[in-house]
Amino acid sequence: MTTTSTQANGSGGSAAPIQERDRVTVRFAGDSGDGMQLAGNRFADATAVFGNDFSTLPDFPAEIRAPAGSLAGVSSFQISFSKHQIFTPGDEPDTLVAMNPAALKSHLSALAKGGLLVINEDAFTSGNLKKANYPSNPLSDGSLDSYRIIKAPITTAAVAAVEDLGLTTQNAERTKNFFALGLVYWLYDRDLQPTLDWIEDRFGRIPNIAEANRRALYAGHAYGETTEIADAHVRVPPAVLTPGEYRTITGNQALVLGLITAAHLTDLELFYGSYPITPASDVLVELAALREFGVRTFQAEDEISAIGTAIGAAYGGGLGVTGTSGPGIALKSEALNLAVMTELPLIVLDVQRSGPSTGMPTKTEQTDLLQVMFGRNGESPLCVLAAKSPGDCFYMVLEAVRLAFQFVTPVVLLSDTYLANTAEPWPVPDITQLESIDVPYRRLEHVSAEDFEPYKRDPDTLARMFIPPGQPDLQHRIGGLEKSDITGDVAYSPENHQRMTDLRAEKIRRIANFIPEVEVDGPESGDLLVLSWGSTYGAVFTAVNEARAAGHEVAHAHLQYLNPFPRNLGDVVSRFRRVLIPEANTGQLRMLIRANFLVDAEGYNEVTGQPLSARQLTERITQMAAN
C-alpha cells in the first residue's frame, strides 16, 4: 500500500490506471439515520455478484435514533472482500467512508496510516464538529495528513442530482448514502446493476424516490470517474470458490432457514415461541412471515412464556423451539430445567450478546457458554452446540434437531451478535441431498400398554420412551418432580434419585458416540494447539494461517459440540505441549477444558463487544510458537 498523502483536487482528469489487490476492507460510517447499513448491504450484494469472497460486520448503536450527529449515534458497516477465501470481515479497513465528524472521530483510529478516507465535507459544519468534540476542523488543521483523502460534497451533490424531482429537502438529502455508494463502486470497480435492480424492486412503486436513488448512485459513480484520485482505483479479482449456486446469508437468516428445513426433514410443524430481544428478534420476525410453511410463531408475554409454549409444543410432539439472548436464557432457566427433568426434545437458540445484565445489546460476546452449561438448579445436563459461521448456523440447527429427537433432550444452540448480523456468500444446499431427521416416537405408534413405560430407555442412547398425548391406553403424567426409573411415577427414594441423576448425565455423555470427532488442522501432535469454538472460528483460522505463513508449526481444532465434547478431544489436547484457547470471554471454554482434561490450557481473551482481532491473535500465536 502506498503511504503518500494525496488530496483529490476535484478537477476532472484522466482516469488513473486501475490497480489489482488481493483483498480490500471498506468501512462505511455515518449517523444511524444516514443509511450506512443499507449502503453496506448493497455493496455486499454487488460484491457477491462480482464473485469475490467476502465477509461483513455491521455495528450499530442500540438506540434507534440517537441525537443526529452525536458520537452515540454512529452506525457502521464493514466489508472485506478478496480473491481468496476469507473468514473474517477484516481487522482494519483500507478505506473509511465517514459521513460526518462523529463517524470520523469514532472510526479513524481503525484506519491504517496511508489508508483512504472518503469524507462528506458538507457535514463538517461547526455544529457537527462540536457534537463530535472536535476543537478544530480536522479537514483543515492538518491532523489527517497521514491519510489519503477524498473530500466530496456528498450531500449537496446528491441534492443537486435529484433537485428537479420535487422531493422534500429531507428526502433529497437522504439519497446521500447512494451517492457515497456510487463513489465507492467506482473506487472498487463494482457493477451498478445489482443495486439498480434492488432499487427498482424496493422503491419501484414510488417512482420519484426510485429515480432519486438511481440518480444519486450514478452521480456518485461519475464523481469518482471525473475526479482524479491517485492510487485509489482498485480491482480485486473474483475469488476461486467451489462451483455452485450461491446466495448471501447472515447467521440469523441461516437459523430461520435451518428451522424451516428441519421441520421439512422431520415432517413436523414448527412452533417458535419467542419474546423480542436483540439480537435474536430477527428470527421471530422472519419466521412470522413464513406462515405458508405451517410455521406457528408465538410472540409471548415474556421469556418464560416463550419457552413454556415451546415446551408445550414439544410435549405435543411438534418441533418446539424458543430463541433468545443471554438475559432471556437467565429468565428461561427454570423452564429449561423442566425440559431436562421431563426429558423433552426442545430446541433453544441463544444468540449471545454482551453482558452482564443488559450489557451492550448490539455488541457480540461468547459469554453464555457457562450459563447454558450450568445455569440451572440441580444436576442438569443438556446438549450444547455452537455455530462457527453464518452459514454454519443452518447446519447446526439441523444437528440440534437431530440430537434433540434422537436423545429426547433439550439442546441449546449458541450463536452470537457477530454471526447473527454478519453476511457471507453461502452455497445453497440441495434439499434432496440433506439427510432426513428421524422422529423416534413415530415408531411407537402401535406400542401396547404392556410394553409402554414413559421412562424406559433405549439401550444405546438412553433416550426415554417419549410419546405425545393422544395415543389410547398410554395415558401418563410427567413433570418437574423426580421420577421413578422406568415407570415415571413420582419418587423420593435415595437410590432412585442417584440412579436418575446418573442416567440423565450418561444420556448426554452418550451423544458423543453419535457426533463427529474433532478434526485437527495441521500437525496431529506437537508444540502448540489453538482450540476455538463458536464465532471466533474465522479469526482463529486466519491467525493460525498467518502464523504458519511466518514459518511456525501450529495446529488448530475447532469445536461445534460443547456438551458433550467430541470423544477424541481429551486425546487431542494431550498430544500438544501447549494449548491456546482464544475466546470472546474471560476463559469459559478454557475452564471446561482444564477441568475435564487436567490440561494447563492458556487463554487469549478479549471482551470488547467486537469480534476477536485476527491480527492481535496472530501476534500471540506467533509469540507462543516461537517459544
Add this chain to the structure above:
Amino acid sequence: MVLQTPPLEPVESIIPLAEEDLTRKDYASDVDTRWCPGCGDYSILAQMQRGLSNLNVAPEKMVFVSGIGCSSRFPYYMNTYGMHSIHGRAPTIASGLKLSRPDLMVFVITGDGDALSIGGNHLLHVLRRNVDVKIFLFNNRIYGLTKGQYSPTSELGKVTKSSPIGTTERPLNPLSIALASEATFVARSFDTDPQHLTATIERAARHHGAAFVEILQNCNIFNDRAFADYTDRNVRDERLLYLEHGQPMLFGEDKNKGLAVSATGLRVVDADGPDAGLILTHDATRPSPDVHQLLARCSYPEMPVPMGVIRQVTTPTYGDYLDSQIEVAKFKNRHDVAQLLKGRSTWQVE
C-alpha cells in the same frame, strides 16, 4: 342446581368422541390421592371426572397441565395425559400444546398463588388471547403446600404464618382479573355443591375459547371455613346468587330478593316490592363485561355472592386466527423449501 345458561355446545368437531359411553371411572387414574383428609380438592376431582364423562371425549384426548401447589397435584389423579409443571407457568405450556395440537382438549389446574401471584402475567395473557384452554383456579385464599402463608386472595389483615399480626395488602378478586382480560368464559362455583360444580365444569369444557372458572375450595388445615359464611348449606340460599342466563337475578329462600342497578353499582331490592320491575335479567352473552364486573364485585356480607356462569361470549380463538392465517398463506404463497433456501437472489460460481 342445574344450570340453564346458554345451550350446551357440542365439543369442537376436531376432537373425536369416544365410541362407547364413558363414565366417571374412565377418567380416574390408579394413583393414590395425597391431599389432606377433608380437603375440598377431593370433591373437585370427583366432579371433574363426572363432568368430563358427560362430554364423551376419550381420556387420551385430554391433557391436564398444572403448576405448583396443592391443587397442581391434580393431573396425577386423572386418567388422562398430564404435566405437573413449574410454578405459575401452566398457561404457557398449555397454550403451546393446544396451538400445536388442536385435536387435544387442554386443561389448566392452578391455585390462587400459582395463578395470581407467580403466574399472574401468564393468566392475563392466556385469557386476553383467548387460547382454547380451560383454566380451573382452586381458590383457598392461603398457601397450603408451603404450610400456611397468606396468598394474593387472602383478606386484608389476615393472620397467617407469614403475617403474624395480619397482612398489610389488599386481596385480588380472581373474577375481576379474568373480566379485565375480557375472558370469553368466566364462572364461579364451589367445592361443596357437587351438582353446581359438575355442571359448571362441563359448561367450561364445552366453551370454545379460554374458559376461566374460580372454584372456592376449603383448606381445612390452614384456612378452614374460609367461605363457610355464605357456602354453608343453611345460609346458601340467602347469601348466594345462583346466576342463570336469561333468568332474573333472584336469590333468597323464597326468591324474594333480586339485584337491580344503583347509581354506584348493584343493589338488593325486594322482589315483591315497588322496585321489582328493576330486577336485572342475567345476560352472560353481553359483549361488554361491564355488568359482569359489577356482579364479580358483589361480596359478602353487603351483597349475595354470585355463583355460575357470569360471562360466556363467542369470538374466534387465538388458534382459529392462527390456523386461518396458515391456511390462507398456504393457498396464496409458494411453500417450496428449496426455493426458500435460495432467497431473493443467487449467483452461479462456475
